[in-house]
Amino acid sequence: METAKYYELDVLNEDHQTFRNELASINKDGSRKWVYAQESSGRLTTRRSIVAYTLLALLIATPFVRIHGNPLMLLNVIERKFIVLGVVFWPQDFYLVVLSLLTFIVSIGVFTSLLGRIWCGWACPQTIFLEFVFRKIEFIIEGNARQQIALDKAPMSGTKFARKALKHGIFLTLSWMICNLFLSYIIGTDALWSIITDPPSQHASGLTAMIVFSGLFYGVFARFREQACVVACPYGRFMSALVDPDTIAVTYDFKRGEPRHKPTKADKDGTNTAPRGDCIDCGQCVVVCPTAIDIRNGIQLECVNCTACIDACDSVMTKMKKPTGLIRYASSNGVKHGQANRFNTRVKAYIGVWLILLMVVTTLFLRRPEMEAIIMRQPGTLFQKVGDDNIANFYTLQLINKTFIPKTAEIRVLEPQGATLTPLGDYQSVSPQNVQHGRFFVAIPKAKLNGAYNTIRLGVFMNGNLIKENTTTFLAPEK
Numbered sequence: 001m002e003t004a005k006y007y008e009l010d011v012l013n014e015d016h017q018t019f020r021n022e023l024a025s026i027n028k029d030g031s032r033k034w035v036y037a038q039e040s041s042g043r044l045t046t047r048r049s050i051v052a053y054t055l056l057a058l059l060i061a062t063p064f065v066r067i068h069g070n071p072l073m074l075l076n077v078i079e080r081k082f083i084v085l086g087v088v089f090w091p092q093d094f095y096l097v098v099l100s101l102l103t104f105i106v107s108i109g110v111f112t113s114l115l116g117r118i119w120c121g122w123a124c125p126q127t128i129f130l131e132f133v134f135r136k137i138e139f140i141i142e143g144n145a146r147q148q149i150a151l152d153k154a155p156m157s158g159t160k161f162a163r164k165a166l167k168h169g170i171f172l173t174l175s176w177m178i179c180n181l182f183l184s185y186i187i188g189t190d191a192l193w194s195i196i197t198d199p200p201s202q203h204a205s206g207l208t209a210m211i212v213f214s215g216l217f218y219g220v221f222a223r224f225r226e227q228a229c230v231v232a233c234p235y236g237r238f239m240s241a242l243v244d245p246d247t248i249a250v251t252y253d254f255k256r257g258e259p260r261h262k263p264t265k266a267d268k269d270g271t272n273t274a275p276r277g278d279c280i281d282c283g284q285c286v287v288v289c290p291t292a293i294d295i296r297n298g299i300q301l302e303c304v305n306c307t308a309c310i311d312a313c314d315s316v317m318t319k320m321k322k323p324t325g326l327i328r329y330a331s332s333n334g335v336k337h338g339q340a341n342r343f344n345t346r347v348k349a350y351i352g353v354w355l356i357l358l359m360v361v362t363t364l365f366l367r368r369p370e371m372e373a374i375i376m377r378q379p380g381t382l383f384q385k386v387g388d389d390n391i392a393n394f395y396t397l398q399l400i401n402k403t404f405i406p407k408t409a410e411i412r413v414l415e416p417q418g419a420t421l422t423p424l425g426d427y428q429s430v431s432p433q434n435v436q437h438g439r440f441f442v443a444i445p446k447a448k449l450n451g452a453y454n455t456i457r458l459g460v461f462m463n464g465n466l467i468k469e470n471t472t473t474f475l476a477p478e479k
Helices: 002-011 015-021 043-064 091-115 118-122 125-142 145-153 158-187 189-197 200-224 227-232 234-240 265-269 308-319 332-337 345-366
Strands: 073-076 081-084 087-089 249-252 327-330 371-377 384-386 390-401 407-415 420-424 434-445 453-462 465-475
Touching: 043 073, 043 118, 043 125, 043 158, 043 308, 073 158, 087 091, 091 118, 091 234, 091 345, 118 125, 118 234, 125 145, 125 158, 125 200, 125 227, 158 189, 158 200, 200 227, 249 332, 308 327, 327 332, 371 407, 371 453, 371 465, 390 407, 390 465, 407 420, 434 453
Parallel strands: none
Antiparallel strands: 073 081, 081 087, 249 327, 371 390, 384 390, 390 434, 407 453, 420 434, 453 465
């Protein structure tokens, strides 16, 4: 209790709270403070590496994997064609896109309120590319953090120029490759290969755009780096509104760690009787942090839950022959009150809404019709007299086959009775993942009509089964 009291009095001190008024990567004069994060190692870093390289492999392979001739994922905004897990979604399925995005946003709220910025540390492309690709290359070429600092402070020499040129050359090449990879998600790998093999003059505007975006990628990973997470990313701001004392995040156990102290000779011989926490103030949790914060100050906006500080602290505790977990995944209330992590009412409400949305979206996906039909009365035409007793109207038809097998559809008049439908051309057969356009006219006996504007009901049948009904207008002469 004395340790906890000491810590709580300490955090109320104004000087101790200055970290909340400034960014760790910005100097007091507003200039950039370059972050030289040490390379971390440990059980959580190993797990993050497995997750990161698995996601990278999936990201690279996804555009090249084919299901029934279609890529596993395609987000072709220009042609309004979207493919997810090999299934094509058309503009008529836009409601599914809206509901899916809503579910995704609620999912962010649920997982952030439960586990903080776990997305940022474990799955965000910015973190994966920076920490597991670009920074790894930097460690190989320029050495560890201390060696990088020494290299940057050293005057320009042949060795320094060669290392810097090699690093930035690789960074530019990777940025160009990443830009092309993301482009393949939009236009497909076949179209991308065609652009690559064609003369550059045939795609001058596209090439210019690629150069610009590659430059942006290079700027983010070579210079902007952690500022993307700290300054630019809206999710970091969104997260701050969702975190509460019950949110599980990377947390420092101040009750166990305070008061901090550096080991002395008196500690070794047992003559020091002053209060001592487990934290030896070695600073390892700070030097491995990619955003240069001190996690011992509490949960902060800049923390991306990368767990590097956990591994660093566990390594020190092991060497000091003390229990690990001084920094661990825990909630603020869990550390403060020594209680198990729990779900509060707000989190339970988030989970309830999320489960409902998930069930609705899943049900709509499973019930998505295989064939879509759009029927409209042909614009610019009036009624036609057919013989002495019938009135006819012309209609346009659009059939959309959302499956990977050919479909045959039939249009019938459901109401009124006695109406006849005559196809104009062969439009019944629709090839896989294609749109078929057609025309037909409907003739109705005058006795079945009531005034100038009438309503008819048409049915779309596939394999003899009614799959959709369509109600439209039918024009007739005034009685």
